[in-house]
Every structure is written in C-alpha cells, then in structure tokens.
Amino acid sequence: MSEQYVLSIFRGDQNGGEEQEYQVPAIPGMVVLDAVHYVQAHDAPDLGVRWNCKAAHCGSCSAEINGMPKLMCKTRLDEYQGQVVHIQPMRTFPIVKDLVADVSWNYEVAKKIATFTPVNAAPFRMQQWDVDRVQEFHHCIECFLCQDVCHVLRDHDAKDQYFGPRFMVKMAEFEMHPVDGADRIPQLKNEGGIGMCNVTKCCTEVCPQHIHITDNAIIPLKERVADRYYDPIRNLIRRLTKKEESSSSTVPSKA
Amino acid sequence: MNIETMETHSFDVLVLGSGGAGLRAAVEAASGGGLSVGLIGKSLLGKAHTVMAEGGAAASIGNVDAPDSWQTHFYDTMKSGHYINNFRTVEVFAKEAPARVLELEQWGAVFDRTPEGLIMQRAFGGHSFRRLAHIGDRTGMELLRTLQYRAISLNIEIFQEVTITRLLMDKDRIAGAFGYYREDGHFVMFKAKALVLATGGWGKVYKVTSNSWESTGDGAAMAYRLGGELQDMEMVQFHPTGMVWPPGVAGLLVTEGVRGEGGILYNSEKERFMLRYDPERQELSTRDVVARSIFREVQEGRGTPHGGAWLDISQKGADFIKQKLPGMYEQLLTLGDIDITKSPFEVAPTCHYTMGGVKAHAETCATNIPGLFAAGEVACGLHGANRLGGNSLADILVFGRRAGIAARDFAGSRKGDVVISEREIEEEAERVLKPFTRPDGENPYTIHQELQEAMSTHVGIVRDQKLLEDGLEKILKLQERAKNMGAQGGRTYNPGWHAVFDVENMLLLSELIIRGALERKESRGGHWRTDYPEELEEMGKWNFVHEISPDGDRIKQVPVPIMPPALQEICSRPVAPGKEPSKNLDQRKGASS
Numbered sequence: 001m002s003e004q005y006v007l008s009i010f011r012g013d014q015n016g017g018e019e020q021e022y023q024v025p026a027i028p029g030m031v032v033l034d035a036v037h038y039v040q041a042h043d044a045p046d047l048g049v050r051w052n053c054k055a056a057h058c059g060s061c062s063a064e065i066n067g068m069p070k071l072m073c074k075t076r077l078d079e080y081q082g083q084v085v086h087i088q089p090m091r092t093f094p095i096v097k098d099l100v101a102d103v104s105w106n107y108e109v110a111k112k113i114a115t116f117t118p119v120n121a122a123p124f125r126m127q128q129w130d131v132d133r134v135q136e137f138h139h140c141i142e143c144f145l146c147q148d149v150c151h152v153l154r155d156h157d158a159k160d161q162y163f164g165p166r167f168m169v170k171m172a173e174f175e176m177h178p179v180d181g182a183d184r185i186p187q188l189k190n191e192g193g194i195g196m197c198n199v200t201k202c203c204t205e206v207c208p209q210h211i212h213i214t215d216n217a218i219i220p221l222k223e224r225v226a227d228r229y230y231d232p233i234r235n236l237i238r239r240l241t242k243k244e245e246s247s248s249s250t251v252p253s254k255a
Numbered sequence: 256m257n258i259e260t261m262e263t264h265s266f267d268v269l270v271l272g273s274g275g276a277g278l279r280a281a282v283e284a285a286s287g288g289g290l291s292v293g294l295i296g297k298s299l300l301g302k303a304h305t306v307m308a309e310g311g312a313a314a315s316i317g318n319v320d321a322p323d324s325w326q327t328h329f330y331d332t333m334k335s336g337h338y339i340n341n342f343r344t345v346e347v348f349a350k351e352a353p354a355r356v357l358e359l360e361q362w363g364a365v366f367d368r369t370p371e372g373l374i375m376q377r378a379f380g381g382h383s384f385r386r387l388a389h390i391g392d393r394t395g396m397e398l399l400r401t402l403q404y405r406a407i408s409l410n411i412e413i414f415q416e417v418t419i420t421r422l423l424m425d426k427d428r429i430a431g432a433f434g435y436y437r438e439d440g441h442f443v444m445f446k447a448k449a450l451v452l453a454t455g456g457w458g459k460v461y462k463v464t465s466n467s468w469e470s471t472g473d474g475a476a477m478a479y480r481l482g483g484e485l486q487d488m489e490m491v492q493f494h495p496t497g498m499v500w501p502p503g504v505a506g507l508l509v510t511e512g513v514r515g516e517g518g519i520l521y522n523s524e525k526e527r528f529m530l531r532y533d534p535e536r537q538e539l540s541t542r543d544v545v546a547r548s549i550f551r552e553v554q555e556g557r558g559t560p561h562g563g564a565w566l567d568i569s570q571k572g573a574d575f576i577k578q579k580l581p582g583m584y585e586q587l588l589t590l591g592d593i594d595i596t597k598s599p600f601e602v603a604p605t606c607h608y609t610m611g612g613v614k615a616h617a618e619t620c621a622t623n624i625p626g627l628f629a630a631g632e633v634a635c636g637l638h639g640a641n642r643l644g645g646n647s648l649a650d651i652l653v654f655g656r657r658a659g660i661a662a663r664d665f666a667g668s669r670k671g672d673v674v675i676s677e678r679e680i681e682e683e684a685e686r687v688l689k690p691f692t693r694p695d696g697e698n699p700y701t702i703h704q705e706l707q708e709a710m711s712t713h714v715g716i717v718r719d720q721k722l723l724e725d726g727l728e729k730i731l732k733l734q735e736r737a738k739n740m741g742a743q744g745g746r747t748y749n750p751g752w753h754a755v756f757d758v759e760n761m762l763l764l765s766e767l768i769i770r771g772a773l774e775r776k777e778s779r780g781g782h783w784r785t786d787y788p789e790e791l792e793e794m795g796k797w798n799f800v801h802e803i804s805p806d807g808d809r810i811k812q813v814p815v816p817i818m819p820p821a822l823q824e825i826c827s828r829p830v831a832p833g834k835e836p837s838k839n840l841d842q843r844k845g846a847s848s
C-alpha cells in the first residue's frame with residue numbers, strides 16, 4: 001500500500017459550504033497543488049482552483065493551508081506528514097467557489113496609483129546599487145497573500161481606507177525609482193491610508209517572495225509622509241513603530 | 256439562448272490574450288487616439304504564461320559586447336531556425352528589438368545594470384554576443400508587470416478570466432469572439448472591427464512540459480477552424496534543462512541562464528559531454544542540439560539516476576549564484592531539496608515552446624483572414640525550426656506592437672457595421688453547454704492525460720514514420736472519445752467544464768503536429784527523425800502550411816521566402832558579423848568590462 005495524504009478541502013460558494021475529505025496517493029516531492037489536481041482529475045472535476053505556472057511565478061494559487069496563507073504550488077505535502085491538510089480559500093476576499101476568491105478589489109486599487117513617471121528618456125544611467133532597493137519590490141508576484149493576512153483588511157474590512165501592503169510595495173517601487181518624478185505622498189497619506197498600518201509585520205511573514213514589505217517599503221514611505229506632514233513629530237513616530245515591531249504577532253487570526 | 260439579452264461589447268480593436276504580446280498590442284492600439292480597445296485573458300491580469308519567462312529578452316543593444324548589431328542577431332536567428340524562418344520577419348525583429356527593450360525601461364522596468372549604469376546583457380545559447388537584457392531570473396514577470404501597469408493607465412477595457420471558445424466572422428472578415436466568464440459561466444459576445452490573436456502556444460500537449468495551464472493553443476485552433484493557415488506545426492522546442500526529480504516537479508524549467516552564467520553539463524561518468532557534440536559552443540549550443548545530446552547520453556547508458564544529465568554551477572560560488580539566479584536557487588532548494596551553490600543537480604529535456612502557428616505577415620502580423628492579426632507564440636514566421644532563447648520575449652514586444660498598429664489601421668478604415676450571425680451564436684452557446692448533458696461522459700482530465708502520453712511517446716524529441724503513424728492513430732481515437740466529454744456540477748468556476756474546450760483544441764493541434772512531422776521527411780532543428788537523420792537541402796525550401804479546405808484538411812508546401820542578396824550575404828559568412836578575427840581584439844576589450 002502506498003502512502004496516502006488526507007486533504008480536507010473547502011467546497012462551497014457565497015451560499016456557504018464545508019470542508020470535504022479526499023485521499024491522495026503520495027508522490028515524492030509533490031506539492032499541495034498537485035494533490036488538488038489529483039482530486040480534480042479523480043474525484044471532483046468541478047473543484048474550483050486557480051493556478052497557472054506551478055512554479056511560484058504567477059501568484060495565482062494562493063490559499064490558506066492549515067490556517068497559513070501560502071502558495072499551493074510552493075508548499076510541499078511532506079511538510080504535513082501524519083496530519084490532515086486543511087485547504088481554504090483566502091478569507092479576506094469574497095468567495096467565488098471552493099478555493100477561488102474574488103480578488104477584483106486589488107485590481108481596482110492598482111488603477112488608482114499614479115503610474116511611473118520618468119523625468120527623462122531612456123536609456124537611463126543607473127548603477128546596480130541605485131536599483132537594488134527597488135528591484136526587491138519588483139519581485140512581487142501579486143499573490144495577495146499579504147493583503148489576505150493584513151488585519152486592517154481582514155479583521156476590520158477597511159478596504160475603503162487602506163490600499164494594503166501589496167500596494168504599499170507598488171507605490172514604493174515607483175516612488176523610489178531613481179528616475180521617477182511623480183509625487184505620491186499626498187495619495188499615500190489620504191486615499192492610500194498608510195497611517196492605517198501599525199507595522200505588525202504579518203504581511204512580511206507570509207510573503208512568498210521574501211519581500212521586506214514593512215521594513216523596506218512601508219516604513220520608509222511612512223517616513224516620507226511624516227517628513228512632509230508632521231516633521232516635528234517624526235522622531236516620535238519612529239520610536240513608536242520600533243516598539244510595535246518587537247511586539248508583533250505573526251500568525252494570522254480569523255476566528 | 257436569447258442573443259438579445261446576452262452581454263455584448265463592441266470594440267474597434269479587440270485583443271485576445273493578455274500575455275506579453277497581447278498587452279503590448281493593446282497598449283499600442285490604445286495609444287493611437289480615439290479607438291476603443293478591449294483586452295481579454297483567460298486568467299487574471301498579470302498571470303499569463305509570459306510571467307514564467309526567466310532568462311531575458313534578446314536585443315542587440317550592445318551594452319556589454321559593443322560589436323553586436325542587428326545583423327548579428329539576424330545571422331544567429333536565421334542560423335538557429337535552420338533557414339525556414341521568414342527572413343523579413345527576422346529582419347524587422349532584429350532591427351526593432353533594442354528600441355522595444357528600451358521602451359520597457361521608459362515604462363518602469365528595472366533591468367540589471369552594467370558597471371556603466373546601462374542595461375546588463377547576458378550570454379545565452381546560440382547568441383554570438385551577450386545579448387539578453389534581464390532582471391535576475393524573472394525577466395518575463397518584469398515585462399508582463401510593466402506592460403500590465405502601463406495598460407491599466409490607458410483607456411483599455413480589460414476582461415479577466417474570460418475564455419473565448421469561438422471566433423466570429425462577418426462574411427469574409429473577422430467580426431469578433433464568443434466566450435464565457437470563468438467565474439460564473441455566463442456568456443459574453445464581443446464585436447470587433449479588428450482582432451489581434453495573442454493566445455500563446457500549446458506546450459500542454461506534452462506530459463513533461465515547462466508551460467503553464469493556459470498553453471492549450473486555443474487561438475491557433477480557433478483560427479484554423481475559421482480557415483486560418485497554420486505553419487510549421489511539426490516544430491516543437493524541447494528545452495534541454497527541465498527538472499527531473501522529484502517527480503512532483505518534473506518538467507519545471509531550469510533557466511538557460513544557469514548555463515549562460517557558467518553552468519556545465521556532465522554525464523554519469525563525469526564527462527563534459529557537450530565538448531563532443533558541439534566543441535565550439537558547448538553548453539551554449541542551441542537548444543535542439545543540447546536537448547538531443549542529453550537524450551543520447553541517457554540512451555547510451557550515461558544518464559543520471561533519474562534519466563538526465565548533471566548540471567553544475569556550484570563552482571561560481573554562493574554569492575554569485577544567489578545574486579544572478581535567485582529564483583533558481585530557491586526553486587531547487589524548496590522543491591528539489593538541492594542547494595545548487597553546493598552540488599550539481601539533474602536535468603532533462605522538457606517541452607518548452609511551439610515554433611509553429613498562425614502564419615503571420617512579417618510587417619503587419621496580418622493572417623489570411625482579413626481583420627485577424629497574430630502576434631507572439633501563437634504566430635509563426637520568426638523562429639523557423641528552432642527558437643533561440645530570449646527571442647520570444649523580444650518577439651512579443653516587437654510584433655505585439657506591430658499587430659497593435661496594424662489592427663488600429665484596419666479598424667480605422669473598416670467601413671460599415673460589424674454583423675454577427677445570430678444562428679452562429681446560438682449554435683455555439685448550445686455547443687458550449689452540451690457537456691453538462693453528459694455528466695457521465697468521458698472525463699476531460701483523463702483524455703488530456705492520455706493525449707500527453709501519446710504525444711510524448713510518439714512525437715517527442717525522437718520521431719520516425721512508425722512512431723508517428725501509431726501516434727496519429729491514438730490521437731484520432733482520442734478525438735472520437737472526446738466527442739463524448741462530459742461535465743459535472745454547475746457553471747460557476749468549473750474547471751472540469753473548462754477543460755473540455757482546452758482538450759478539444761489540444762487534440763486538434765496535436766493531430767496537426769503529427770501530420771506535419773510525417774510530412775517533413777528530414778531532420779531539422781527541433782524536428783529529429785531517426786529514419787531521416789540528415790537535414791536535406793531540398794526540404795529546407797519549404798514550409799508546411801495546414802488549412803481546412805472544402806474537401807477536408809490539407810497540407811500545402813509553401814516556398815520559404817527567398818532572401819535578397821544583402822541578407823543572403825550576411826547569412827553566408829563563415830562567422831557571425833562582428834566576430835571576424837580582426838575585430839576579436841576590440842570585442843575582448845568590450846567584454847572585459
């Protein structure tokens with residue numbers, strides 16, 4: 001008898017649903033997405049799941065695996081030996097069906113951001129060290145796992161007040177580009193709601209691309225906003241954020 | 256089905272496919288002033304297959320190797336394509352690629368830099384100079400993301416997760432497309448004055464493949480059903496270095512960048528076998544040669560434990576590897592349990608790219624269907640019998656833009672209303688819902704799996720008459736069974752239902768691949784026949800073009816366009832332009848920086 005994994009996958013839609021158990025034969029090196037595909041091919045052809053690349057490049061296969069936001073194609077099943085593997089869709093967004101969440105809100109936010117606005121024409125003269133900092137932000141695969149875990153969006157559903165960590169990263173990318181000339185500071189403060197972030201760092205914890213979302217994107221952007229609007233109290237804010245960092249919680253909570 | 260109440264959109268230019276080619280076309284069409292532009296993808300925006308490209312985009316900018324020029328890029332591309340490419344397509348491509356890459360920089364892409372602060376370029380197989388502009392090993396993502404954010408800042412209506420099942424005609428001209436929203440299965444109809452087909456390739460017909468789920472060849476199959484011409488279908492690229500172990504990740508790509516940055520291939524006897532097959536270019540030979548060499552080593556008993564070759568980059572040191580190939584380092588570590596900074600790893604060929612496709616005009620990307628333009632992997636003309644790594648990302652930029660311009664011009668000058676036949680829509684709607692009437696019908700996943708087995712066995716890296724004939728028989732039988740494919744459940748996000756249409760398209764194109772391979776009785780580029788092992792001069796004069804005619808499918812032999820003397824002169828040189836011995840000194844100077 002070959003080894004089996006037990007998957008408990010959420011099946012349902014806007015009208016509700018529940019987890020169902022499936023048995024999947026173990027293949028060396030298989031990832032959670034392989035197991036979900038096995039279930040599709042053998043037990044439940046209509047099981048809804050998004051994926052494209054199966055190589056952790058496209059950011060389509062985001063889900064909550066045993067409560068942790070992860071990419072299904074990058075999560076090895078042998079991490080869960082002897083456990084039932086519970087797979088749920090991202091819960092911060094409305095559900096479409098099964099493991100598919102409605103992430104359209106993110107695309108609406110993306111449209112609001114002032115795009116890259118170069119001050120001169122390419123070819124640009126930029127040294128590698130000039131761009132190292134922004135290249136980190138370019139690693140983002142738009143999996144929206146950071147959005148999923150951010151308590152401002154998840155627990156407080158403040159989607160109308162905060163763009164969320166993904167778009168702080170995007171704004172940092174444009175803002176810190178050596179040749180960019182646009183001013184996004186007012187937008188960051190107002191519509192973007194950067195003040196809503198209290199630097200819990202949960203987003204950084206789950207980022208499959210290991211982007212230092214808080215340290216390298218959000219905090220420097222907060223400083224820019226503070227410089228512009230609250231220069232006198234800038235130091236105070238810095239001290240506060242430092243404190244919160246050390247008392248951060250890392251695991252997402254969804255009761 | 257009431258067509259009156261069906262969701263309907265009308266555009267001047269409709270772009271089908273939101274990969275690199277489609278996005279670039281839409282951006283161009285929308286920049287022309289005043290035309291309405293729609294863009295459709297069957298995935299979410301920014302997730303298209305292009306996102307997977309790793310190594311880079313080839314353009315003779317000459318930032319690292321100054322003697323590089325469009326002529327050298329032309330020379331390399333024709334040579335690698337074994338001269339069945341359309342020379343004019345290649346010429347346009349080689350001349351325009353540098354401007355297209357710079358344009359990306361202008362729009363926010365941040366390429367790796369040279370010490371002079373310019374775009375860095377790396378070596379790749381078959382390129383005479385270091386030519387691939389890159390961002391670590393995630394160049395496709397950078398390209399796609401840059402175009403994605405460019406597109407949303409323009410006036411383009413974007414449709415995500417909409418699958419088109421049929422292209423529509425108004426008499427002899429294109430009229431639009433019909434499909435459904437994956438999210439809830441409701442139907443949608445698009446009217447268009449001009450349509451750009453940018454739906455990518457069909458690498459998913461093989462079992463071991465580097466391709467994303469989208470690569471099911473929908474666009475090529477739909478165009479063919481309308482009478483569109485498909486060319487060079489037998490030409491499939493197998494990338495030499497896919498992951499082999501563990502089985503869960505078999506086929507996943509190991510970028511050519513690993514060899515470009517100095518990775519070396521060994522067999523089980525620790526022999527650097529590429530020295531035997533291509534002493535001059537070794538690991539950086541073209542993909543057809545390297546893939547075949549690995550295949551031969553394995554066949555002759557010198558393979559690795561899981562039937563591949565060893566690839567080793569560890570001599571470059573951990574810092575270098577982590578900076579130049581961070582994605583590869585992480586991919587092999589998390590998915591393969593291998594630290595490539597310390598040890599070699601197993602690789603074997605994986606299906607990677609489909610060179611064949613919709614025959615497209617060299618300058619306008621026009622197809623034989625008026626109003627239909629094709630760009631990117633779905634189109635055919637640029638790559639010939641073997642694509643050079645890095646040429647595809649440049650391809651989708653150059654010809655995405657050109658298709659956008661041509662579609663804009665066509666739409667602008669098209670007179671009269673676009674008329675769509677109601678009956679045709681009703682028929683299609685009925686056809687698309689049919690699988691639900693057969694809940695116990697054939698399982699599309701099973702058919703897909705059998706199709707992949709058959710293609711990998713019969714028309715993979717090695718081919719011969721018997722293999723191909725047996726393969727064709729299997730495919731034809733599967734086509735029969737596929738008529739009975741069924742779907743369970745409802746219309747809301749139902750992959751089992753969606754798979755039915757993917758599989759239909761793949762079965763059609765698989766048949767054409769085999770028929771083309773039977774027709775080409777020689778070995779050339781990616782097409783290797785053991786019963787005709789030589790490349791034949793006579794065969795090199797022809798492209799094979801498939802089309803539906805009133806008396807069934809047929810294959811036409813169409814002459815390969817003949818180069819004007821000036822280009823012939825370039826191709827006939829003994830060494831690539833810029834590589835002449837007298838210039839070697841300069842070049843080394845440029846390269847040492």
Ligand SMILES: Cc1cc2nc3c(=O)[nH]c(=O)nc-3n(C[C@H](O)[C@H](O)[C@H](O)COP(=O)(O)OP(=O)(O)OC[C@H]3O[C@@H](n4cnc5c(N)ncnc54)[C@H](O)[C@@H]3O)c2cc1C
Nearest residue numbers: 272273274275276297305310311419455631632645647648
């Ligand atoms: C792992 C990997 C690495 C690669 N690395 C490189 C590299 O380094 N350099 C290089 O030059 N090339 C590389 N390539 C090749 C290159 O990435 C592709 O050839 C290229 O991206 C194709 O782009 P495209 O725009 O033509 O099509 P795609 O990116 O495949 O886009 C097709 C689009 O069409 C849409 N579509 C398809 N069918 C339908 C339908 N029925 N209805 C609606 N929409 C539909 C899809 O949703 C998608 O948006 C690589 C390929 C792979 C797989």
Ligand code: SF4
Nearest residue numbers: 150197199200201203
């Ligand atoms: S640090 Fe915390 S509050 Fe701020 S964006 Fe990240 S998860 Fe949200």
Ligand code: SF4
Nearest residue numbers: 140141143144146207
């Ligand atoms: S920042 Fe990281 S977690 Fe957030 S969307 Fe991008 S890749 Fe995903």
Ligand code: FES
Nearest residue numbers: 054058059061073
């Ligand atoms: S399928 Fe692309 S990230 Fe998982």
